[in-house]
Amino acid sequence: MGLGSAISGVGVKIDNPLKAAAIKKDLQKALGYRYFVRTWTDMNRNLFSAIKLEKAAMFIILTLIILVACFNIAGTLIMTVIEKTKDIGILKSIGANRSGIMKIFVLQGLLIGAIGSLIGGICGAWLAGALGRYPIVEKLGLQEIYYFDRLPVKIELMDFTLVIGTAVIISLLATLYPAWKASRLDPVEALRYE
Amino acid sequence: MIKAKGVHKIYTNGAEKLPVLKGIDLKIEKGEFVSVLGPSGAGKSTLLHILGALDEPTQGVVYLDGSDVYGLTDSKRAQARNRLIGFVFQFYHLLPEFTALENVMLPGLISSQSAAGGPRSRAKELLGLVGLGARLNHKPGQLSGGEQQRAAIARALVNKPAVLLCDEPTGNLDSESGKGIIDLLERVNKEEKATLVVVTHEAQIAKRADRILKIKDGRLE
Numbered sequence: 001m002g003l004g005s006a007i008s009g010v011g012v013k014i015d016n017p018l019k020a021a022a023i024k025k026d027l028q029k030a031l032g033y034r035y036f037v038r039t040w041t042d043m044n045r046n047l048f049s050a051i052k053l054e055k056a057a058m059f060i061i062l063t064l065i066i067l068v069a070c071f072n073i074a075g076t077l078i079m080t081v082i083e084k085t086k087d088i089g090i091l092k093s094i095g096a097n098r099s100g101i102m103k104i105f106v107l108q109g110l111l112i113g114a115i116g117s118l119i120g121g122i123c124g125a126w127l128a129g130a131l132g133r134y135p136i137v138e139k140l141g142l143q144e145i146y147y148f149d150r151l152p153v154k155i156e157l158m159d160f161t162l163v164i165g166t167a168v169i170i171s172l173l174a175t176l177y178p179a180w181k182a183s184r185l186d187p188v189e190a191l192r193y194e
Numbered sequence: 195m196i197k198a199k200g201v202h203k204i205y206t207n208g209a210e211k212l213p214v215l216k217g218i219d220l221k222i223e224k225g226e227f228v229s230v231l232g233p234s235g236a237g238k239s240t241l242l243h244i245l246g247a248l249d250e251p252t253q254g255v256v257y258l259d260g261s262d263v264y265g266l267t268d269s270k271r272a273q274a275r276n277r278l279i280g281f282v283f284q285f286y287h288l289l290p291e292f293t294a295l296e297n298v299m300l301p302g303l304i305s306s307q308s309a310a311g312g313p314r315s316r317a318k319e320l321l322g323l324v325g326l327g328a329r330l331n332h333k334p335g336q337l338s339g340g341e342q343q344r345a346a347i348a349r350a351l352v353n354k355p356a357v358l359l360c361d362e363p364t365g366n367l368d369s370e371s372g373k374g375i376i377d378l379l380e381r382v383n384k385e386e387k388a389t390l391v392v393v394t395h396e397a398q399i400a401k402r403a404d405r406i407l408k409i410k411d412g413r414l415e
Contacts, residue, residue: 090287093248094301094349095276097269188249191287 066167069116070174077109077178081185088182089190098183105179106172113171121164128153195357195389196222196245201254203240203412214240215251216412224356227383227390229400232409238393239361241409245391246359247275259356276305280350280388282379284362286342288334294321294345295330302352313352320348324378340371347378351386358382360392364399376402 014023020039028037041048081088088101132153137146203215214237222228232238243249244256247263256263258278263271280301288297295317302313321330324344326337334342343363350358360379364372376392376399383390392403400406408415 086287087289090289091300091304092272093246093275093281093283093287095272095304095353097272099269100272100304186249188243191283 066170069167070170073109073112073171073174074178076112077105077175078181080108081105081178081182084182085185085190085193088185089187089193092185092187093191101185102179102183105182106175109175109179110168110172113168113174117164117167117171120167121160125155125160128155195224195226195259196220196391197257198245199255199257201241201244201251201256203237203244203249204252214412215244218254218409218412218414220407220414222389222391224389225383225387226405227380227403228392228405228407229403230391230393230407230409231397231400232395234395236409237412238395238409242359242361242391242393246279246281246357247271248281273305276301277353278356280353280355280358282343282346282350282358282360282363284365286334286339286346286366288342288345288349290334293331293333294326294337294341294348297334297345298349298352300352301349305353316352317348320351321345324348338371339367340374343367343371343375344378347375347382351382351388354386355388357389357391360390362394363392364394364396372399 012023012027014020017040020041024037024039024042028035031037091101131151133150135149136151137143138149143149198218198220201215201218202213205212205214218241230238230241240249244251245258247256247258250264255265258274261274263274266274288294289300292300295314298317298321299313302316318327318330321327324347326341326344326348329337329341334345337345343366347363358379363379364375367375379390379392380402382388390403392399394400
């Protein structure tokens, strides 16, 4: 390019890559406006925005999956309420009140939700851990494209509890309508139900 | 004990109105054994449900132990059903997943003020009283019709109700088991001093009562 031995750029290796943004600021200040400092995130901007988009897409997909699971819980409970119509009538005839009947179905739905979330959480954590140990990239022959042999996995306790907690709360919400329906059944009609 | 004044019940099916009870007035004293006799479709069961705080009348008032039951909130009414009333139905209406003992305990578990010794010992005592002492852990499916009805009577008695309301208690039984059930109900009426109301279409059974109320086309004769 006819530049001879001139230098067009200097690479700086730092201990903590997450501090790049702060170091960039200091460097820029020290070097002045004639130099241009770029961090690794600036240089791979397209990649990071793609990852961000992927995260948003994953969030939408997961929300839809949870929504479907909730409809499943609600559907199962509605079926149970229909199946147990007569038993609800019997319980009312011996003195169960509306809130007592409601509690039965909320508890059932909550148990389904809690057990499901717990099993799902444990399986997910195990799978993520296994994915971190198993050299999947290498086995798939993609090492030359990605430069590493396994997927980096980090299990955050906060994310883990948040996901399980949200799933349990959503399943609790899914029980409310069927439980309310059950509590409102007319006992005489319910006793006649075959 | 029970007082009903101007009780009407009209079922509506869309625009169609079906009057079942057309102005019932009655008074049943404490400890009395009363039978309600009438052909099927006369409104006997509806009347029993209304007296038992289970079905709100379209018009009229029902007093149970001095209080207007349909003026109470839903939970107070449920409490009254639990503590004051015991129901015995034609089809027993036991919960199929529970044993005889658990079924009998249920009203005791629902009420917060359980009998001395807890509902379990009271349920055992009652099942013994009705002759099912050896069948505590049998499920309803493993009991005969007569035995199921005995268990249902024990369940009705677990909270020592002041009133026992029976809807065709022998309607689904052979004559011998039926007689046994009526004997048992009569004994409960005498020994436990429970007011007993039996709805039936069989004159033979109605005759056992202190007083017979005849119902026809929604009116007492």
